[in-house]
Amino acid sequence: MTNWKLIFCCFHLISVMSAGFGLEVTMSQESLEVARGDDVTLTCNFKPKNQNNPLTIITWSGDADGTAQKVIFGTYYSENNLVDIGPEYEGKASIATELAARKSMLTLKQVSMKESRKIRCYVQIPGDNEGQTSGTTFLLVQVPPSKPICKLVGTAEYGQNISLTCVSEEGSPTPTYKWEGYDVKNVLRPFPPKTTEKDGVLSLFNVSMETSGFYVCLSSNKVGSEKCNFTLSVIPPSMNIASTLGIVGGCIAGVALLIIIIFCCCRKRKQKPEEYEVGTPVVEYLDKPLAVVAEDYKDQRMKNIDEQSEKVNHDDVRDNYDDRMGIRDDLSNRDDDRKGSRDELSYRYDDQRGSRDELRVRYDDRKGSRDDLRDRYDDRKGSRDDLRDRYDDRRGSRDELRERYNERRGSRDELRERNDERRGSRDELRERNDERRGSRDELRERYDERRGSRDELRERYDERRGSRDDLSNRYDDKRERHTVGIIE
Structure with missing residues (x-):
């Protein structure tokens, strides 16, 4: 027990000392999920080293990811309570700041997949540049998967190896895919031996007449699901339609x-x-x-x-x-x-x-x-x-x-x-x-x-x-x- 009390006291002392040494910025939530088209409000809390500061600047932005560049939602200036909203988010974003309560709130209306990223709150106070100057939270915009597209890769002839692909163009979180096979009488059946399924790709080996039938792909995530159907007809090599x-x-x-x-x-x-x-x-x-x-x-x-x-x-x-x-x-x-x-x-x-x-x-x-x-x-x-x-x-x-x-x-x-x-x-x-x-x-x-x-x-x-x-x-x-x- 003595060891645990000593460790707790050390951590408390370190936190007090760090607070006294510089600025500390935190977000009220580490992550947030919201459906596409809804409104969302993010809260940023900050603790300056000095209680009274002549100028405080708070900037809300979206970090760049693999497919999108960095965006600026807006900036708050404590002098004259000035708020500068980015040109892309005029009428869509708003910033409300309470200096006495040491917090700032960003409100986004009708969020889309563009806002599904890490949101950052950056606080600037002259003479208070040490410590944790920014905080982040991950905003996940949920979108149901679109209707998937089913395609055949290869030639559907006896003895050939083919693949069936299933892809949804959009969906957040990333959809998961599941294939099901039915015979010509529309009865569910197991896949042939050696069949593999990964990321929406169903691989069939050494196909024959028994491989023919109906195949259904189900694309789903937390928000919803969609499916597509594909009819597979395996023919002999001499029955090529073109020839x-x-x-x-x-x-x-x-x-x-x-x-x-x-x-x-x-x-x-x-x-x-x-x-x-x-x-x-x-x-x-x-x-x-x-x-x-x-x-x-x-x-x-x-x-x-x-x-x-x-x-x-x-x-x-x-x-x-x-x-x-x-x-x-x-x-x-x-x-x-x-x-x-x-x-x-x-x-x-x-x-x-x-x-x-x-x-x-x-x-x-x-x-x-x-x-x-x-x-x-x-x-x-x-x-x-x-x-x-x-x-x-x-x-x-x-x-x-x-x-x-x-x-x-x-x-x-x-x-x-x-x-x-x-x-x-x-x-x-x-x-x-x-x-x-x-x-x-x-x-x-x-x-x-x-x-x-x-x-x-x-x-x-x-x-x-x-x-x-x-x-x-x-x-x-x-x-x-x-x-x-x-x-x-």
Whole structure:
């Protein structure tokens, strides 16, 4: 007991001596907890060495921590009881000081996380700089945790190691995290062996189909709690979603391209017979008219000449015999003249026969052109068979693509290369189509040339017809002369 009394007396003596040696500043509470948005008042007590002091300065501030800088709430000056509040806390902080009671009080309104730190009260008295000049208290502003964010780190495939993270952006005191696992039937279950959980990170090793399910993270502190949910689906490595979507997209693109090519080929087949039928009547028209016109023209002309000659000779003989027997010599002379005219007609007939031979040569040339058209049509027919063979080859390629898709051995790169090859084939088909269009234009030009030739034949026919009319006029003139001579 004696030892304890001695120790107590020594401590009391030391405290009295320290009080007499200098200033002593203390806070009414070492720590204080308050909810965010509430008001709080902190009290600072001080004991100066001298009872009467001309000037006392008391400064309230917040110490700097790892995330925030030092802040000044305000300063009190005993001279004229002046209070200087910091610009950041005007209207939010107030300082009340009682010099007689040796205490100062700081009031903060609607505290936030910014004030959650160590608050310091610093007292300055001229000539009293020794001792404990400041006191501190820790102000803890309590904030419930925000809704946590759950994320997956890693690839959820068989045999992989993954982690589930859970973090709340705010919360004071610092929230604690707790994970719970549920199966697909929403029944709580324990975690697999070797699973670890620390600071909101749940580590899962060698995951499998049984690891799939629902995971709930609970974030809590003294003020409140929040939770987040995460659905984990573990799949085999070959069932990667990105590669599966790529394969399906490539197959769809290939099928669409085949449909477009088939549609274009069918449309061209429907158009080709119509184009050929347009040119066919022209060829058939050129087969008959040339020969028929030449033969009919020849027969009709010879018939008219014979009828007119017989009629003229019969009438002349009868008139000469009945009227005047003495002018036989004159008639013989006139008969010679008629023979000369007939020779002239024979010469004209020979010329016309030569023209008919020329028409036959032109007809043979046109017949050769028609054979050329038939050869071109056969070439096009062969091209159409080539297109059918290509179409059959493409159908075989489509069946091969289906087999590759069923076996799941095809790669997306190979499908892209095949798509490029099909594009090249489509360009080749377009070039063939352009060549066929050029051939069709050439046929149209040949058709226009033949129409021009037909017009030329019609002009020649009109000229010959005019020549025949000229011969008829000559014959009428001679007949009138003969009649006039007989009458005289």
